[in-house]
Amino acid sequence: MLSEAAIKELNEIRQKYPDASAALLPALYIAQREFGYLGADAYEAVSNALGVPKAIARGVGTFYAMYKHKPMGRHVVQLCTNVSCMILGAEKLSDFLKNKYGLEPGGTTPDKRFSLVIMECIGACGTAPAMLLNDDFYENLTEKYIEEILEKYK
Amino acid sequence: MITITINNKEIKLEKPVTVLEAARSAGIKIPTLCWHEQLEKYGGCRLCLVEIAKVPRLQTACTLMAADGMVVRTETEQIANVRRGILEFLLINHPLDCPYCDKAGECELQDLVEKYGPAKGRYKEKKRKVPESLEDPVIVRNMGRCIMCTRCVRMCRGLQGAAAIDVISRGGHSHIEPFSGGKYDCEYCGNCISVCPVGATMSRLHRHGYRPWQMVNETETICPYCGVGCTLIVQVRDDMIKRVVPRIGSVVNNGLLCTRGRFGYEFVGSKERLTKPLIRIAPKLSADSYQLTANLFREATWEEAISLVAKKLSEIKEKYGNSAIAGIASPRCTNEDNYIFQKFMRVALGTNNIDSAARTGFAGAQNFIENIFGQGATANIIPGLSNSDLVFVAGGDPTTVNPILGLQIRACSRNGGNILTIGNFKGIEYCSPQKLAPVLYTEDVLLEGIVTALKNKKGLSGANPKLEAKIKDISTSIEDVKNICKIKEKDFNEFLNILSESTNPSIVIGKETTQSNGASYHLLLLSAINYLINGRIYLLSDRANEQGLLDMGCAPDILPGYRPVSYMEFRRRYESIWKSEIPEKQGLTIFEMIDTARNGSLKAMYVMGENPAYNLPDSKSAESVLKNIEFLVVQDIFLTETGRLADVVLPALSWAEKDGTFTNMERRIQRVRKAVNREGMEDWRIISEIAKNMGEKFNYSNVEDIFNEICKASPLHKNLTYEDIEKGEGIYPYKGEPLRDVMEEIRFQFPGSRSQGSDGKLYLRVERPLFHSGTLSRKSSALMKIYPHAVARINDKTANMLALQNGEMVRVSSKKGSMELPVIIDDMVDSSYVMLTNNFEGKGAFSLLAYQIDPVTKAPIIADMEVSIIKGRLKK
Ligand code: SF4
Ligand code: SF4
């Protein structure tokens, strides 16, 4: 079930689009926020709220890789391993996350604190390696710096 | 005018079309995979690439509009190379299991590969493997064969309007899936499988039992299930129906079918079909006593059975008089069967005691509406619904009662029309209807409110003074609507604005209305709305020939052509053709028959293709009456609940084994054609034999003889021939004379005292499921697999209150009886009722119903039936 606030937000968004299916993408983001990821419940909630058939909601949702399609930890680390970041050691950082926190690409720590998503370029090539943690941006990463950053997210 | 040259052929086009359509119109074939003539364009498969002069790259013919002066080539070396390349890609992941794929022989991919072929693939990696899915009862999926043309998705989302499946994921991972990821759990119309170009989705009914080229014959006929009258192509081998498919271009259903029409044919070949006449040897017990047939009856020859029936009926007529005998006709039988049936009753037995299950709603409602607007008022073209700018639905979910008509409502919505409903109907939910859902049993107040508001807004034109006189008496304020129906003023006003602004509206009326408390008043109110918005009415009809049977005169008060028995001039007319006197006295309705038999003055009944011991409300009491009647003849294809009570059972041929005509709810007469052979007699032939045995002249050699007599006798059908029907000219008002000027006063009855739905009690409501139809669908194993047993549907609030889980056994009881069955929690069910079906053996909702009769429509009122529900089974 979506919270009342979410439904209100959804209805407001709906007004900005010519028809309900056009509002699907932002609606799915809201559902993702509410449910943590896009699963059957989230799609059904969006379908009920917008009046778009649930199979279509799921069809649209699964097309996009940037939605979360499985349950995630409380905080999501999105680490770039594209060319610049890779050259400056992003893959090592990924190994570090694995060894230190048990955090594998696409995986979640057993305590559900972190999930790791390997990203394509986030436009920070000049200050690579870089990552997003939830909506916060971090650059010039080192192992030590990552450790410090992660400490801030409980 | 657009002129375009394709392969050196000059083609002139009246209106803008695609290059593909232009080519097809000139008989030039361009290969396609994703394009399908029924579906929206997609342009995904690239197989239709063609060369356009002066355009550097190949273009997809299915999406490119033909432009004046365009020069197109459809088969060049370059094109063949490209197509070969595309096919090679398509085959990368294809399992190449053609030898045991049921599609082989009509597979578009196989045919194309055969034409352009990659003789040898270059792909060395592993193929994707998708196991065969048998999760669904009627559809088998081998998605490894899927080429992602998305035809099925476009069919399901577009024409079917169910949107049960979609493309999931993207790129190389994309695949077709229902929401659940597993079972389709959809409307099972099968329209997706009929557009699949390959063997990815197919009917499970003929899995590995059928090769398209082994088909011995194909017969075009009409669906035996509902009043829509869809055209079916029945494909047969070894006198067994192997597959039923639609025909693109057929007038009513144009290439679409519903689940019953497509998958419901197995009853024809059922081993339980009656084969020999049966004569009773054991005393009558009850209809559902599970005694073996062999212990109840002995087999008899036709001669013996026919002369026994003739003798007994003559004796009873002699002893008790003509009115001691009654007959029940069948909305599943052809016009010819029904015409002969009523003629037999009137001529051989001298009685107007003829009626049918149409009396449970359709007959009276039609009569009522025609009396206001003239004969033919409900004979409206079904595809016309999609062109309406508004469809107003009351009294039933059209998508389950008349599914193909339901699709037209969905199409209306897709075309931008407004859908308004009184109540919740699951099948039209995704049309985002504007809904007003009044508290149970307060619908009349809401309708009064609508009539009042419309009248004030639009005024009266004076065109129909009789109706206007009634409309003037109607006055219900918005306050009453708010207080009694619990409807918000804002919703009411919005609804009313849409309704009053419509310019081309249609009104769809279902059985919930025709069987409601105050049915005739409800019909008056709906007629008033129809009049005020200048709409047209569609009366849902759940049997294939319900309209035809009435037009054939299978009613106590009308003669063929819908002529009233009470008019001497009409009686004289038929008497001169039938060379026999017709009784003046109106006969008994089906409910009066039961009552008269109960008090002992009705002694014999002849039941043709109907199951009153199950299909009439308060069926248990009908059953006990039929059990005690002196002589009961039941003519049917199965031994029904009623058949078990008969003195003589006569086996008839089924719809697939005979010729004739059906008249659908548009009053379109269509040809039913024999598709398979079977020993036995058609209903009309059996009755004619009995009539002859009684000394009557019933000499017909075939159905056309009968039809010609009908068209001689009935002014409505005057001069119509089978030839006209074949040409598609069997559409109302035919060539004859509709009845116009015998309109009576508008009479109606207000709802009697009634319960209020908000009183916290539970009431019984009849579910009319998509997957079943009367008791016939029980014998179609495919439909039984989809919806296998009776359930009680309740709302989640009710479930919570009673602490019930989905699937738990409950006992539903009314003052008439009780039954045990599992519950299903269904959010479309109102918290004030329990929904039960009337389709499954021993679990018929009608056995829990008491009824009263609406004095005007003569239909049963089955509202207001209080039920209780308790958890668990009865402890024995
Ligand atoms: S059977 Fe009908 S409802 Fe089900 S997926 Fe196919 S088209 Fe859709
Ligand atoms: S299942 Fe058939 S119709 Fe549907 S996308 Fe695959 S090949 Fe096309």
Ligand code: SF4
């Ligand atoms: S809509 Fe009615 S007539 Fe058409 S296929 Fe379905 S049951 Fe048969």
Ligand code: FES
């Ligand atoms: S048929 Fe034209 S792209 Fe598929």
